Amino acid sequence: MCGIVGYTGSEPAAGILLDGLSKLEYRGYDSAGLAVRDGDKPIEIVKAKGRLKVLREMTNEGESMRGDCGIGHTRWATHGEPSTENAHPHHSDDMAVVAVHNGIIENYVDLKEKLAKNGYSFYSETDTEIATKLIDYYYKKYRGSPVEALARAMMRIRGSYALAVLFKDHPGEIYATRQDSPMIIGVSGGASYLASDVPAILKYTRNVYYIDNMEIARLRKGGVDFYTVDEEPVEKQTVQITWDAEAAERGGYQHFMIKEIHEQPKAVLDTINSLVKECEIDLGESGISDEALRGVSQVHIVACGSAYHVGMVAQYVLEDFARVPVRVEIASEFRYRRPILQKDALVVIISQSGETADSLAALREAKAQGVTTLAIVNVVGSTIAREADHVIYTYAGPEIAVATTKAYSTQLIVCYLLALKLAQVRQEIELEAFERLLGELRSLPGKIERVLEDEERIQWFASKFSNAKDAFFIGRGIDYAVGMEGSLKLKEVSYVHSEAYAAGELKHGTISLIENRTLVVAILTQQSLYEKMISNMAECKSRGAYLMGLTNYGNYNVEDAADFTVYIPRTDPHFSASLAVIPLQLMGYYVSLSKGLDVDKPRNLAKSVTVE
Numbered sequence: 229m230c231g232i233v234g235y236t237g238s239e240p241a242a243g244i245l246l247d248g249l250s251k252l253e254y255r256g257y258d259s260a261g262l263a264v265r266d267g268d269k270p271i272e273i274v275k276a277k278g279r280l281k282v283l284r285e286m287t288n289e290g291e292s293m294r295g296d297c298g299i300g301h302t303r304w305a306t307h308g309e310p311s312t313e314n315a316h317p318h319h320s321d322d323m324a325v326v327a328v329h330n331g332i333i334e335n336y337v338d339l340k341e342k343l344a345k346n347g348y349s350f351y352s353e354t355d356t357e358i359a360t361k362l363i364d365y366y367y368k369k370y371r372g373s374p375v376e377a378l379a380r381a382m383m384r385i386r387g388s389y390a391l392a393v394l395f396k397d398h399p400g401e402i403y404a405t406r407q408d409s410p411m412i413i414g415v416s417g418g419a420s421y422l423a424s425d426v427p428a429i430l431k432y433t434r435n436v437y438y439i440d441n442m443e444i445a446r447l448r449k450g451g452v453d454f455y456t457v458d459e460e461p462v463e464k465q466t467v468q469i470t471w472d473a474e475a476a477e478r479g480g481y482q483h484f485m486i487k488e489i490h491e492q493p494k495a496v497l498d499t500i501n502s503l504v505k506e507c508e509i510d511l512g513e514s515g516i517s518d519e520a521l522r523g524v525s526q527v528h529i530v531a532c533g534s535a536y537h538v539g540m541v542a543q544y545v546l547e548d549f550a551r552v553p554v555r556v557e558i559a560s561e562f563r564y565r566r567p568i569l570q571k572d573a574l575v576v577i578i579s580q581s582g583e584t585a586d587s588l589a590a591l592r593e594a595k596a597q598g599v600t601t602l603a604i605v606n607v608v609g610s611t612i613a614r615e616a617d618h619v620i621y622t623y624a625g626p627e628i629a630v631a632t633t634k635a636y637s638t639q640l641i642v643c644y645l646l647a648l649k650l651a652q653v654r655q656e657i658e659l660e661a662f663e664r665l666l667g668e669l670r671s672l673p674g675k676i677e678r679v680l681e682d683e684e685r686i687q688w689f690a691s692k693f694s695n696a697k698d699a700f701f702i703g704r705g706i707d708y709a710v711g712m713e714g715s716l717k718l719k720e721v722s723y724v725h726s727e728a729y730a731a732g733e734l735k736h737g738t739i740s741l742i743e744n745r746t747l748v749v750a751i752l753t754q755q756s757l758y759e760k761m762i763s764n765m766a767e768c769k770s771r772g773a774y775l776m777g778l779t780n781y782g783n784y785n786v787e788d789a790a791d792f793t794v795y796i797p798r799t800d801p802h803f804s805a806s807l808a809v810i811p812l813q814l815m816g817y818y819v820s821l822s823k824g825l826d827v828d829k830p831r832n833l834a835k836s837v838t839v840e
């Protein structure tokens with residue numbers, strides 16, 4: 229997520245803006261910039277790719293930028309790679325309107341066409357430049373107030389945004405508006421502040437205004453006015469922030485991992501919205517054509533860790549929908565086994581960071597063999613994203629906790645959509661089924677929300693097993709694949725040894741390990757395999773295991789076999805991993821919490837394994 233700050237008062241603005249941005253660095257970013265104004269002199273913009281340090285050096289800690297009113301930004305790239313041109317603030321050609329933005333504008337292509345028809349040109353690849361010029365277009369066309377120009381622009385923009393805007397004609401003032409992206413506003417001692425998040429202004433005030441969706445704010449020196457999108461004034465009360473600075477960085481959550489678990493509905497929704505337009509799956513931005521997809525003879529999915537577990541789920545979905553052979557491999561194995569790849573194969577590299585050494589090496593091996601490569605990546609402009617022939621981005625936003633959660637969930641979404649797209653271009657799916665599945669996929673964010681409502685029960689259960697020495701996650705089909713992720717979550721954040729096992733494989737050796745009170749987590753979301761799973765649970769129970777059953781609402785007879793049951797909403801069986809993984813993420817988190825471990829930074833682990 230990007231970070232936004234704003235200040236207007238009697239002090240030099242640049243230093244205050246830099247300080248505010250430094251408090252938002254934890255959100256992850258790849259470039260930064262400031263726009264500052266001295267009285268009614270022209271607005272000055274300084275921006276650069278890289279860390280805030282670069283901006284500090286360019287502006288001599290802000291001292292070279294004169295003025296007591298300004299806005300600042302740290303950019304987490306979504307549209308357009310990290311670069312100075314794409315960094316914010318963005319501006320109209322005559323510098324009449326200058327803006328910073330946090331969010332994703334879904335209809336930016338349509339808006340760009342509209343503006344181009346009205347004589348606008350563009351210097352960047354960003355959706356933000358388009359939003360800025362749309363505001364400028366309405367401001368010039370109707371010669372009204374900044375509030376009116378913003379209101380008109382809001383009527384046309386679809387997506388999420390938090391915008392802070394300077395108007396040349398209105399020195400000393402900052403205008404702001406939001407839709408779904410966070411923004412707070414504070415007033416203290418003759419100055420007004422705005423920011424994406426609490427940490428940036430806690431130093432100045434704990435009494436803040438939360439600007440609501442579709443509201444507009446006008447920040448003056450020491451005062452703020454609010455308006456509806458109909459330009460009606462709105463009276464608002466301040467809210468007192470009680471968090472300390474550290475808690476504020478986590479949005480009030482105790483750890484980034486639990487914060488990111490709860491961000492999954494929005495991350496999944498944003499990822500769906502980035503690829504599904506009306507009733508079509510649009511992979512156009514990846515550059516991979518329907519023709520190319522139609523000719524794919526074999527799919528190789530190559531990744532590490534949780535990304536590999538996504539591939540294990542995707543294998544079932546891709547083969548079942550698109551009827552194309554899929555092989556899933558661990559990148560560190562793939563890169564050394566001299567893989568035999570068909571010329572018309574497709575190698576899919578899944579990676580949150582886009583920097584994992586083994587996955588990058590696998591990508592280069594595939595390219596060396598002349599095979600088409602597609603990367604599914606969360607970090608725009610990362611090495612894997614840049615070197616792959618095609619890239620589809622997930623919209624999880626920056627993932628801070630070492631243990632991945634929201635990136636895993638968004639990678640699943642991209643794989644589901646890739647499977648449906650492949651099935652469609654290969655005419656392996658009827659239109660009715662395609663539309664039904666797309667509709668079901670759109671229901672996943674709401675269903676994930678519902679699963680999260682069970683958090684307290686899972687926390688209680690997890691605390692009972694904080695001393696567990698062994699745990700087994702058993703399932704069949706997609707449930708086996710999601711059990712792999714559940715097992716890794718438990719291992720990596722709570723240091724409890726666990727294994728994911730194909731339930732049908734237990735009797736071939738592993739069941740000898742089951743003894744009294746051994747924790748067995750049975751995952752039964754695949755209705756066609758449900759009865760077989762009940763039998764496997766009974767096998768474990770008869771040997772003294774403690775059974776947790778994870779299944780769909782309605783399968784209440786699971787309680788005959790399970791000691792503890794977690795239910796998830798029904799969905800199409802191909803998509804059930806998106807719901808079943810949530811209780812398993814919560815379980816790993818709460819076992820770690822009950823053991824007092826460093827949840828966000830587990831021992832021996834790094835967020836991105838950029839070495840072999």
Ligand code: AGP
Binds near residue numbers: 533
């Ligand atoms: C998952 O929780 C771990 N952090 C780890 O397994 C991770 O998934 C793996 O290192 C791959 O990272 P990547 O997605 O950035 O390539």
